[in-house]
Every structure is written in C-alpha cells, then in structure tokens.
Amino acid sequence: MRSIWYFVGIILTVMGGIILLTGLWNLLVPPEPAADGRNIFQHLHPSVWWGAFMVVCGLVYLWFNRQPVRS
C-alpha cells in the first residue's frame, strides 16, 4: 500500500504545477488588472513562487515515499 505521504506528494505536485503554469502564463501574457481591489499583488506573481514551492514540497514527499509500505 502506498503511504499517505505519497498521496500528499501527488496532490501538492499536481496542484502546485497547475498554479505554477498559470503563473508563468500570466507572466508571459499579463492579464488585465483586476478591478474592485482583487488580486492586488498581481505584480509580485505569487502564483509562480508559491506554485514552485508546492511542486518542490510535493516532489520531496514523492521521492522519500516512493516505495510502497507493507499493508
């Protein structure tokens, strides 16, 4: 059986990857500035660095828990 940490790694990697790719896309093709006080830190590109952070954490969990555990 795969350990729970393996699944934590999967979800962090997948979601982090989507967020990172979205951030990179918005870096290359900047969207219209959001209205009504939303996304006020668009210029800091939090999607890029937070998405990357999640991917790194996810890959670390996947690497250290890649072997199945005895069920």
Next chain:
Amino acid sequence: MEAIGLTLPDWLIIVIYFAFVLGLGFYLKRFTRSKEDFFLAGRRNSSWVAGIAFLSANMGALELLGMTGNSMKYGMYVAHFYWIGAIPAMLFLGLYMMPFYYSSRISSIPGYLKLRFDEKTRVLNAMAFAVMTVLMSGINMYAMALVMETFLGWNLHVSLLVSAVTIGIYVGLSGLMSAIFTEIVQFFLIWFGLILVTVLGLVEIGSLSEVFQRVPEAFGSIWSTSGDPSQNGMLVSWAGIVLGLGFVLSFGYWTTDFLVVQRAFSARDLRSARLTPITASFFKMVLPFIVVVVGLIALILAGDADSGFQLLVKEGGDLNYDSALPLMIARYYSPGLVGLGVTALIAGFMAGQAGNISAFNTVWTYDIYHAVLRRDASEEHLLWMGRAATVVGLALSIGAGYLANTFPTIMDYMQAIFSWVNAPLFATMLLGMFVVWITPNGAFWGLVTGMVSSVTMFLAVKFDWIDATAITLSDVTSDMGANFWRAWWAWLITFALTILISLFTRKKPREELVGLVKGLTDTGVIRGVPWPRRPEFYAVISLVLFVALNLIFW
C-alpha cells in the same frame, strides 16, 4: 452579493480535489477487509498520521471562517480557543487518559463507559453522541453549501448534494482509513491554501508588529483585560475563560469527543497513541497565526477607506464577519491560487463532515446496533452495517442541516451542543478513570442530571426564565460567555452528583476495572527509555511554548 470569480485553472484545481478524494476511497477499499480496518483504520498509524488527522478532524472551515470573523470583533481573545482552549486538554489526553483508552482496546468512547460502568451509561452516551454528530455534520454540510452559494454563486442544494455524495462514497468504501487519508491531504491543502493569505497580508500592512500597532490596544492582548468583563469585547472574565473554556469545554471536547479521539485509537501502539494529541498540539498552537492575524489585518483594512476592502452585508444590514477570509483570498490571490484557497475551504468543511460521519457510523454500529439490537451479528454484517450507517447518517445530516439552519445563530448552537453533551461527559470520564469507587449508578444518574441541567440552563436563558448574568455571575455577558459558564456548572453538577450517588450505590469489583482505572492500569511509562523517545518530553516542550505564547500576548 458579488461572488468570487473562478477561472479555468481554479475550476481545474477544485475538480482535481474531488476526483482525488474519490480515487483515494476506491484505492483504499482493497485494504479494508475487516471491521477493524473500517472502523479503526487497522490500528496501524504512526503518531504523525494519527496526530495530523486528530487535528484535521477538528479543523473545520466553519471554524476557520467563523474565527477569522470573530477576530475582527474580539481580537487576540480568539486565540484562547486555540491555546488555553485546547493545549492543556490535548496534553492531558496524551499523557494521562490515553493509557486507559488504548489499553482497554475499545473501539469507541461509549465502549469505555460500558466496560467501566454498565450498558445503560454506554447507550445513553452513544445516543447523545449519535444525535450530536448528525447535527454537527449537517450544520457543517449546510454551512459549506451556504458559503459556496454566498461567495461563489453555486447552487446551494447542488453543493450540499455534491459534498454529501462525495463523502458518502469515500467514507462508505473505506471507513476511517479513507477519512484519515483525506484528512491528512486536507490538512496540507488548508495550510498551503491559507497561510499565504497571512503572508501577503503582512506584506501589505508591513509587519506583524505594525498590525498590533494599528489595531485597538485591547485587541492585541489576551489576558490583561480579563479582570473586568466590560473591558474586553468578549465580555468574559478570566474565570470564565479558565473554568468554562480552558477546563470544562476544552477538556470535555478534546478528551471525550469520539470524533477526534477515534484518530488516536487508530495508532499502531500505546506510545504512538499518546503522542497523537501531543503532536497535534504543536500545529494547533500555530493556527492563530492564520486565523487571528488574518482577522486583525481585515480589521485594519476595513477601517481604512483607501484600502477598498469592505465586508459583505447580510440581509438586515449587519456586517457578515464570516466574509473576511474569502474576501482576503480574492484580494490577494491570483488565478490558480484562488482555486487553491477555495479548495482549502471546501477541504476544511469536508474534513469536519467526514470526521463526524465516520464517528457516527462507529458509535451506531458498535454501541447501539451491536450492543442493543443485534448482539450476535457477524463481523461481515457489522462491516455492512458500518457502510449502511454512513449512507443513513449522511441522509440524516442533510435533513438536520436544513432544519438547524432555520435557527439564527449556528455557531452559538454548536457551542451549546458541546456544553450539553461533552461537558457533563468529561466529569463522568474524569471520575471514572481516576476514582476507583465511582459506581455505575453514580455515573449514569450524574451524567443524566448534568446533561438535563445544561439543557435546562440553555432553555431558561433562551426563553427569559432567568437572565444570563445569573449563570455568569457578572453584570455583563455575551452568548459565548454564557456558554463557558453553563458548561462549567453542568460539569460541576455532574461531578458532585456522581460522587454523592456513588457513596450510596454498589461498586464494581476491582478485578473488573483492570486496565480502566488509575492504579489498575499500565500507564505506558517505560523505564530506561531515553527522554527524547518519551511522550512526556514533547508534552513539556509543547507546554513551554503554550506558556510563552500566553506571556508574549499577555
């Protein structure tokens, strides 16, 4: 009201979350072969897994939203729910109560009451707990649907059905194992999804010290204004906080509520079981830095006309303080991150619902169905009943949710429910575990009286038979303060009557109490084990941090 707009990446993240938890349920089904697998996750979890699940089962999004909103009204006083309202009880559970629970190999809290006292005490608690979990699950379910409707524009009934069906599938397939796995995933999603709000909020304000400089002085302290209830926004004295919240409600919940304690039962051995709540205590202590700090930042922004930040307004004109956290997510998060933030809230709600349903199906199957209705049921039949109880429990939850949410103040009813059930039960458990001569009749009638007295006090205030200040013994009070004090009185009544009745009723033979009472139970302390391997070592560290935090924010 304007909803938070979701883009394609946000929807992708939300859909992936639902698919993931369903996939986990199907994956784990092949490892769920016995009733011990289904109801206790096979009793093979490490203290890390059990500890994070222990906290995650408690960490509902209703609480995250509500406490963030409450922080705007009460400031750092909300941290009491995470510090004195949790840490001492969690450490006490790990150090002193877990040996009795784990060593007796019970499957539920009512199961302990059966062994220590008798069947009628078990059934009384099982029925009260079953009703409580269905009600709590329903409140969480409906509140999630309401939040999704309010902030995202989703159809309320569809949201309710989608969450109920999802939970029904993964808990129904793999029971507690699935609930724990998804709670751990949800824990990480909540942290990764919400801690960034705090980080970006501090970037906008400048620093944490800047936050405390800009809020009213009383909002930055947690004890210095508790000498006089009129000096703090919660209108509660230090006695109410310590006795009502810190002792009765806190200990009553963390040491006897099967929803969280069940996670510790899934640990692989006694040492891991004792470490479960101790491990969770470290994460619990950090939560105010997500919940309370965000609330204080929202307060600053709401008071700054140039910020453009405004809370939503309910029908009737009152400010919707629960809107603070979702609006902060919309303020700081870009596409993709918004989906993560929304998923964190959904995950928080569903962790609470799944936890209540898994606790319900265990208590129903073991403590009501097997104990009273079908004593000769086979293991296979009990496993089937656990799955059936999951479906029925969810259906009842949906109904309870629609009903309970016709009441005006849901959070108050949640706290009231805890004071009816958990506060008296804590007195019964405390006496049962530490006083060998407490009798079955003393425990049963003490518990009945405590529960009835708590409900009576609640109704007496609600229908104006008495003023709430008669319960709080002060000139001013709030609903929250009344909850604290009512819990204290219910506990005291249960405690006193249990002792009194025990003095005049028949005791159980000592040989029947081995493993159940202090003095007749292995405490789990092993001689010759190095200090860093002992649960006591980590409990001391946690206690030191708890005291330090209280002093820092005095």
